[in-house]
Structures are given as structure tokens and as C-alpha cells.
Amino acid sequence: MGLLQGFRLRLLVFVALIAASTAVFAQNSAREFVSSQLKGKVLEVKTNDGKYEIQFYNENIVETAFIPNGEKKGVSHAVVLKPNVDGLSLVEKNGTIAYMSKGLAVEISKSPFSIQYLYKGKNLISEKEGYTKTDSTENIDFTLEKDEVLFGGGARVLGMNRRGNRLQLYNRAHYGYGTHSELMNYTMPVAISSKKYAIHFDNAPIGFLDLDSKKDNILRYETISGRKVYQVVATDTWEDFTYQFTELTGRQPMLPRWAFGNFSSRFGYHSQKETVETIDYFLKDSIPVDAIILDLYWFGKTVKDEMGNLAFDRDSFPNPEKMISDLNDRGVKTILITEPFILTTSNRWDEAVREGVLGLDSLGNPYKYDFFFGNTGLVDVFKPKAIDWFWNIYKGLTNKGVAGWWGDLGEPEVHPAELLHVNGTADEVHNIYGHYWAKLVYDGYKRDFPEQRPFILMRAGAVGSQRYGMVPWTGDVSRSWGGLKPQTEISLQMGMQGISYMHSDLGGFAGANLDDELYTRWLQYGVFQPIFRPHAQEDVASEPVFREAGTKALAKKSIELRYKLMPYIYTMAFENHQSGLPLMRPLFFDEEDNKDILHISDTYLWGDAFLVSTVTDAGLKKKEVYMPKNSVWFDFVSDKKYDGGKAYTIKTKKENIPVFVRGGSFIPMIQGMKNTIGYSLKDMDLHYYHATSVSESEGKLYNDDGETPAAYEKGEYELLRFNSAYNSGKLSISLASETGDHYKAIDKKISHIIHNIEKHPKKVSIDGKKVDFTWDDKSNTLRFVGELKTEKKQTITIKLAK
Known part of the structure; x- marks a missing residue:
């Protein structure tokens, strides 16, 4: 279709829709159109009380900003995409303006004033009153269709359809939650419709996201202050939706490969001796383990009064450098917890005050307040000197071998409204505190450890935090069946919102509940969630090595399966890094x-x-x-x-x-790893699930050294591609090895396991050469072995009995 034809078609659609839709959509009763003009590719629409700036990022994403008279647009904390779109059309006819990409259209009625959005000729959503201001809030509202299902709002436990709820936007921990939680650690001002579009309200301050709570078909964003900016994202498929949303807000960098292994974690290990002995148990029981996480006892002997020391307690950990080194030699990484609270009783209080790194009161003094752990100040992670101070602590410990970081209580857990940050009040920046804390660590690694992938485990963040490598978890869930039930809902919802590594404390965290069946089922689920990390309060052991024999055996089976599937899981991580598609x-x-x-x-x-x-x-x-x-x-x-x-x-x-x-899937596997230090594709299994209804299929396996940041972009990778074709009793499987310019691959011995072969095959050949095979008539499984040479292609032909 030529450009002129395409323009005419869009014009015809536009004219037809004006007649059909003007009566459907509500309008702002007080806003009056004044003028409009195109400035570059930004459509500026002036009204009596401010101006709109409408800008396309691409044909699937458009941003609308309302800037009241006397105010400025402000800066986004979420968006990283730069506008890059051609083929835009601006049409003005019969009192209506349409600004259109090849997919999205923004239609503005001059009188009465209204704005509505369409995608490929179909109505998506329209502003109802648009921006309005009350005595306490600033609102933007929209009219919904009555049958839309709504997702989003961050981490909640409300069921998949969150329509009918008014969701508070204030990151706050919910200790011991179960089958219902309206407010949790990680909130996001994002509404996603079953019509495959989303509205992201691009603003940091606290507020509410009302998903039609009054059953009047109204979606409303309420905030205390800030930007009146939102983006509409619309696509044809859900896969493309996650691509576009992460194109807008950023994509997760590859985690180190060890992060996909098993963690030893509890609240908490009290000493160097206990830490080392715990790993000894794992190795004695031949249970794979890749990392151990030290909770707050690494810097103090008690739960209270010592937070903020941010240095090893040498009484309990007399030689942490040797401990970290010895564990690393065994393939086990050390991860430390940190919090942004510096208690007045901690060893660093005077230093933090002297260096000016804390949030302040109205008189310019460090703001002090009480919470569960003691009397405290809060690191101002937005202040340049605080960023440098905090990072230098991380840097020093990383130089001693610490491999990853746990950022806890980063909502922040207690954040008085009167506390002042360098860039605003506590309520204005509360929901982006964890986001910038993660950025602090991520940027530090990028600058000072450019050859090391960071591991950043955090409880709270914002839209786009995935681009800083954040790995969030679902908070202090109840150690109960009720706690297990919503874990999938939380992860699925967060994945749709760009946060694909949301996972749970396997086994449950809160409560001294010894339930072996619950523990077993939770770990079995954990095999198929992004991070495998049992963690709990220490009253009941979270580690499988301390459970009774039968439970330990089942846990070991789950962990071993996790390691067998590592090539598949790591390939999913690569796919997420490339496209934003959730795991x-x-x-x-x-x-x-x-x-x-x-x-x-x-x-x-x-x-x-x-x-x-x-x-x-x-x-x-x-x-x-x-x-x-x-x-x-x-x-x-x-x-x-x-x-x-x-x-x-x-x-x-x-x-x-x-x-x-x-059916038609390729599943690459590896056998027998103690931890990922032994990861190798030299001797691997490749399962193929044959189905006669599948005439063609494809799969892939991504590999790199598991450590180098941006390995794919640097050409330090290999990519194996698998294809199948089935026709008239002949199954063909092709393998192709692709390597980056700076990667040295190895030859691979591949054990092929072909499932669902119902009769004894007649012949198996690799590149025309007949090979020996076995066929199990009970499991209908065909097995044979081949060798794939580096950067070579290979064709396997299986002649099946009819």
C-alpha cells in the first residue's frame, strides 16, 4: 500500500469514527479549546487552563501531557525510550483534530472538548473529565467499556481481574499476608486492559489508582502533586504488548548465571561458623547450592539498635574475607543484606551526619524518628553525596568478594511525610525510593566493576526498575497454604508490567509453621519461577538440609530438576533481556x-x-x-x-x-551439577516432544560465560537453533550453531531424547550417516547420541514406522 493510499484509508476511518463515537465519549465540562499547532512532531493543543503536548514514541505508544498554566512538564523517572516514529498524520475536520500513527490515533474534539484514543480503527479509551483538581488531589479520569478486564497496579492479591478496586499507590510492606492484600511493597500506576492496551501514569508522588471502584465505568488516577503525563500503549498481541511496554521503560539486563541456582537463606545466620557449616550440609547431602544470603546478623548480634553499621561484626564473623573466599572456591557466592536506615545507635551515625547523607527536617537537620529497629535516619538516595557515600560502602565489600546485594525495607518501610529529600518531600518521592536505590548500585557496578553482572535483590521499586537489574520478591508472605495460593498471581501480574523476576520466599516467610507438605509443594512450584530461593524466619528451617529425610529428598529432587533445566531457564532470561517477554x-x-x-x-x-x-x-x-x-x-x-x-x-x-x-518443543538439559560453576554444554541432553499434528517447530539455546555484562551485545555468546519438520512418516531435526565474533565455543556431545514415538523407528541418521538408537516401547521414547561441531549445522532424519 502506498503512502497516499495509506493516508486516505486512515482519513476514511477517522471520518467514519467521528460520526460513530462522539456520542459515546464524555468530555471535560469546563475545558475550552483555544488553538493547536504541530511543533516538530509534538502536537501542542492550548486550552483555557493549560496546554496538552501529544507525542508519539512509535506507532504503538503515544504520550499525552497536560501542563496547567504556570506549571512545567517535569521529568520522567520511568521512561527511557526516545521518540522515533515516521508516517504520522494530522487531520482537522468538522471541529475535530486527529493525530495518527499507523496504529494509534488521538482524536480531539474542540467543542465540547474531549480526547479519545483508538487503535487500528477501534475505540480504546477516552478521557472523561481529563485533568481536574480538588482541594487535596489532582486527578485524571477516563471512561471504560463495561466488559473490560483490568490488570496492573503493581503487586497485589486481588485476583487477576483488578477492576472494582481503588488501589493505594504507596509502597508498604504487608507482613504475613495470605489470600488477600490490597497494598504491598511494590505499587505501580499502570492499568492494563484485556483489550491489549495500557495506560501508564508517568508520575512519582503517592496517590490512588481507581479501577472502576464505584461501578460507573470510570478509571481514575489520583495524586497529591506532580506530572499530569500518561502514555497509552496498544498492540495486537500480548507478546508485543510486553515488548512495547519494556521498550518504553527499559529491559532487564542478564543476571549472572549463578542467580538461577539454589540459594541458602534464612532470617538469619548469626555467625561465620553457622554460615560455613550450613553450606557444609548442602555439600554433604549433594544438594546443589550457588549462593548464601546473610541477613542482618552479619553486622550485629541483635535485631535492634545495630542497623546501619554496614560492616561485619568481627566477633561473630572474625574473618569474613576468608569465609567469602573459601565459599567462592566451592562455587558458593555470598550475598549481604543492607538497609537504607542508619540508626542513631549504629557505628556510622556520626559519619552519616558529618557527611550530610541523610534526609532532613524543615530546619535542615537530619530527620530522626523511631521504628521497629530503633531510632533512625534515612539515607537520601537522591542526593549525589549520599549516592557516593553509600556506593563506596558497597564497593569496599564487593572488593572483598561479596557477589550480590539484598536491599531490604526499601519502600522505605517507615517514611514520615515531613522528611525532606533533596528532590522533594517523602510523599513526593516515596514510590521511587527503591528505584533509585537500585540505580545507585547498578550504576556503581557499571562504573567500578564493568566485567561483573550485579545481583540486586530488592523489595520495592517503581515502573522501569527492571532496567537496573532489580530482582524483587513478593514480601513477607505467610508460611501457610493461604500464603502460597497468590504467589503465581503476583508474578504473572508483575511480568505483564515489565517486572519479570518477581518471585517468592519459597516455603513461606512469616510464622513458625512446620508443614512438610506445604514446604514441598512450594519448592516444587519454585522450580518454575524466576528465582529459586527458600527463605523464612528461623523458627522453622527454610533450608532443605535441616528438614526431615522424606521432605529433604523431595526438596533435593526439585532442586536437581531446577539445575537440569538451567539451559532452558537461562535461554528464557536471554529472551526476556532481548524482548521483555516474561518468564x-x-x-x-x-x-x-x-x-x-x-x-x-x-x-x-x-x-x-x-x-x-x-x-x-x-x-x-x-x-x-x-x-x-x-x-x-x-x-x-x-x-x-x-x-x-x-x-x-x-x-x-x-x-x-x-x-x-x-508438542513440538525442544527442552535442553544438563545433568549432575553441584552448582553453576560446573555449567557446561559439552555433554548435554536435548529433549524433543514429537506430535504428528506439529508439522514444523523451532527452539533455541542461548549460552555465554554467565558473568560478562552485555555479553550478547559484545559478541561473546553462542546461540544454538533447533528446527523440526514432520511429513509422511519422516521427522527431520536440524541444529545450527551460531557464535558471536568474540566467543570460543566447544564441540558438544548431545544425547537426543525424542518423546511420543509410538512405534519402533526404522532408521535414524545424522547428516546422512546411520546411527545406533534405542527405543523404549513403554515410554515411547527414542534415544541416540550425536556430536555437534562448533559453528556447524546438522540434520537428523528419523524414519518412523507407519
Whole structure:
């Protein structure tokens, strides 16, 4: 289609929609149009009380900023995308202005004044009153369609459809939550519609996101102050939605490979001796472990009065340098907790006051207040001198071998409204505090440790925090079945909002509840969540090595499976880094127009190949699992086949939760790792799930050294691509090895396991040469071994019996 034809088509659509839609959308009753003009590619619309600036980032993303008279637009803390779009059209006709990309259209009615948004000719949403101001808040409201399902708002436990709730935007911990939580550590002013569009309110101060709580089809953003700016993101598919949203707000850098392994963690290890002995137990029991996390006892003997020391307590940890070095030699990384609170009783209080790194009161003195841990000040992570001071502490400990950081209480947990930061009041910057704390650490690594990928575990952040490598978790969840139930919902929702590494304290955190079945089910789910990290209050052990023999054995089985799947998991991480596609995905990512599955969260997609269904009830014998249509699914343990498009009643087993593999999938695996220091593709397994209904399929495996930042961008990587083709009794599988310009790959011995081969195959050949194989008539599994040379292609041909 030529440019002129395309313009005419959009003009025809525009004219038709004006007639159809003017009666549908509400308008601002007080705002009056004055004038409009195009300044470069920004449409400026002046009204009686301010001006609008409308700017496209690309054909899927448009930003609308209202700037009241006498105010400035302000700066975004979330957006990193630079506008880059061609082919925009501006049409003015019959009192209406339309500013259009190839996908999105912004339509402005002059009188009565209104703004509405369309995508490819279909109505998305419209401002109702738009920006309005009350005595206490500044609001922007919109008119919704009555059947829209709404996601977003950050981390909550409300069910997948969050419509009908008024969500407070104030990061705050909810200790011991279970099946319902309206406010948690990580809130975000984002509303995502089942119509595959989102509105991101690009503003930092606290407020509310009202998702039609009054049942009057109104979406409202309420805030105390700040920017009146929002972006509308609209796409055709959910996969493209996550791509576009992370294009706007940034993508997660690759984590170090060890971060996908098993963590030893509790609240907390009291001494060097206890730390080392715990890892000894893991190694004695041959349970893989990659890291140990030291909670607050590393800097003090008590929970209270010592926070802010930010240095090892040499009584309890007499030689931390040797401990860290020795653990590292065994392949175990050391991670330390830090908090932004400097207590007045801590060893660093005088230093923090002298260096001027704390938030202030109205007289310019350090703001002091009481909370659970003692009398405290708060590091002002927005102040340049505080950033340098805090980072130098991290830098010093990193130089001693510390491999990762846990940033706790970073909501901040207690943040008095009267406290002043260098860039605003506490309430104005509260929700971006964790975001900038993560940035502080991330930027420090980039500058001073450019060859090391940071690991930054934090409880609170903002829109876009993923670009600083933040790995958030779901907070202090109850150690109960009620605590386990919503974990998938939280992770799925956060993944849609760009935060793909949201995970839970496996086993549950809060409460002295010894429940071996609960612990087992939680760890079985943990295999298929982004980070595998059992953690809890120490009354009941979180580490599998301290559980009774049967529970330990089942936990070991889950951890070993996690390590076997490491090539698949690491490839998912690469895909997320490249495209923003979450590791955990709702079922409706597979069935885009099936409204009946929008509410499902206990069954989800783990990458493209796996379907996972959690067990969240004690003694559960069976559960209903929906299998997405247009695919064949195989039980991961038994290989039993299921046709997609309906729900099945699945009998549960204590050894595993229900997990299924999509027909046509390639699953790369590795056997026998103690931890990721032994990761190698030299001798690997490649599972292929054959289905006669799948004529073609593809898969991939990404690899690098697991350590170098931006390895792919630097050409320090390899990428194996797998393809299958099936026709008339012949299955062909091709493998291709691609390496970056600066990567030295190795030859690979590959054990091929082909599932669902129902009759004894006639012949297997690799590049035309016949090879030996075995076929198991009970499991219908074909096995043979091949060798893939570096940067070579290979074709496997399997002639099947008819």
C-alpha cells in the first residue's frame, strides 16, 4: 500500500469514527479549546487552563501531557525510550483534530472538548473529565467499556481481574499476608486492559489508582502533586504488548548465571561458623547450592539498635574475607543484606551526619524518628553525596568478594511525610525510593566493576526498575497454604508490567509453621519461577538440609530438576533481556481472545514450552487444569498426551506438581551439577516432544560465560537453533550453531531424547550417516547420541514406522 493510499484509508476511518463515537465519549465540562499547532512532531493543543503536548514514541505508544498554566512538564523517572516514529498524520475536520500513527490515533474534539484514543480503527479509551483538581488531589479520569478486564497496579492479591478496586499507590510492606492484600511493597500506576492496551501514569508522588471502584465505568488516577503525563500503549498481541511496554521503560539486563541456582537463606545466620557449616550440609547431602544470603546478623548480634553499621561484626564473623573466599572456591557466592536506615545507635551515625547523607527536617537537620529497629535516619538516595557515600560502602565489600546485594525495607518501610529529600518531600518521592536505590548500585557496578553482572535483590521499586537489574520478591508472605495460593498471581501480574523476576520466599516467610507438605509443594512450584530461593524466619528451617529425610529428598529432587533445566531457564532470561517477554506468562498469552481464561493464575506458561499448575491445598488429590488450544500437551513425568482446548482433571502426586510440555518443543538439559560453576554444554541432553499434528517447530539455546555484562551485545555468546519438520512418516531435526565474533565455543556431545514415538523407528541418521538408537516401547521414547561441531549445522532424519 502506498503512502497516499495509506493516508486516505486512515482519513476514511477517522471520518467514519467521528460520526460513530462522539456520542459515546464524555468530555471535560469546563475545558475550552483555544488553538493547536504541530511543533516538530509534538502536537501542542492550548486550552483555557493549560496546554496538552501529544507525542508519539512509535506507532504503538503515544504520550499525552497536560501542563496547567504556570506549571512545567517535569521529568520522567520511568521512561527511557526516545521518540522515533515516521508516517504520522494530522487531520482537522468538522471541529475535530486527529493525530495518527499507523496504529494509534488521538482524536480531539474542540467543542465540547474531549480526547479519545483508538487503535487500528477501534475505540480504546477516552478521557472523561481529563485533568481536574480538588482541594487535596489532582486527578485524571477516563471512561471504560463495561466488559473490560483490568490488570496492573503493581503487586497485589486481588485476583487477576483488578477492576472494582481503588488501589493505594504507596509502597508498604504487608507482613504475613495470605489470600488477600490490597497494598504491598511494590505499587505501580499502570492499568492494563484485556483489550491489549495500557495506560501508564508517568508520575512519582503517592496517590490512588481507581479501577472502576464505584461501578460507573470510570478509571481514575489520583495524586497529591506532580506530572499530569500518561502514555497509552496498544498492540495486537500480548507478546508485543510486553515488548512495547519494556521498550518504553527499559529491559532487564542478564543476571549472572549463578542467580538461577539454589540459594541458602534464612532470617538469619548469626555467625561465620553457622554460615560455613550450613553450606557444609548442602555439600554433604549433594544438594546443589550457588549462593548464601546473610541477613542482618552479619553486622550485629541483635535485631535492634545495630542497623546501619554496614560492616561485619568481627566477633561473630572474625574473618569474613576468608569465609567469602573459601565459599567462592566451592562455587558458593555470598550475598549481604543492607538497609537504607542508619540508626542513631549504629557505628556510622556520626559519619552519616558529618557527611550530610541523610534526609532532613524543615530546619535542615537530619530527620530522626523511631521504628521497629530503633531510632533512625534515612539515607537520601537522591542526593549525589549520599549516592557516593553509600556506593563506596558497597564497593569496599564487593572488593572483598561479596557477589550480590539484598536491599531490604526499601519502600522505605517507615517514611514520615515531613522528611525532606533533596528532590522533594517523602510523599513526593516515596514510590521511587527503591528505584533509585537500585540505580545507585547498578550504576556503581557499571562504573567500578564493568566485567561483573550485579545481583540486586530488592523489595520495592517503581515502573522501569527492571532496567537496573532489580530482582524483587513478593514480601513477607505467610508460611501457610493461604500464603502460597497468590504467589503465581503476583508474578504473572508483575511480568505483564515489565517486572519479570518477581518471585517468592519459597516455603513461606512469616510464622513458625512446620508443614512438610506445604514446604514441598512450594519448592516444587519454585522450580518454575524466576528465582529459586527458600527463605523464612528461623523458627522453622527454610533450608532443605535441616528438614526431615522424606521432605529433604523431595526438596533435593526439585532442586536437581531446577539445575537440569538451567539451559532452558537461562535461554528464557536471554529472551526476556532481548524482548521483555516474561518468564512466567498467563494462559491468555496463548489464547488471546478466550475471555474465559483471563482469571486463571494457578496454571501458567513457563516460557513457551511448559504449562505449570500449582498445588496450593493440603492433601489435594486432583485438580482441574486447562490446556491451551492449538497445541498438544504431554505430561512432563509420564509423557501422557492431552489435546489442547479443554480442561482435564489431573491426579496429583506427592513427587511433583502437574507440569506439561507443548508438542513440538525442544527442552535442553544438563545433568549432575553441584552448582553453576560446573555449567557446561559439552555433554548435554536435548529433549524433543514429537506430535504428528506439529508439522514444523523451532527452539533455541542461548549460552555465554554467565558473568560478562552485555555479553550478547559484545559478541561473546553462542546461540544454538533447533528446527523440526514432520511429513509422511519422516521427522527431520536440524541444529545450527551460531557464535558471536568474540566467543570460543566447544564441540558438544548431545544425547537426543525424542518423546511420543509410538512405534519402533526404522532408521535414524545424522547428516546422512546411520546411527545406533534405542527405543523404549513403554515410554515411547527414542534415544541416540550425536556430536555437534562448533559453528556447524546438522540434520537428523528419523524414519518412523507407519
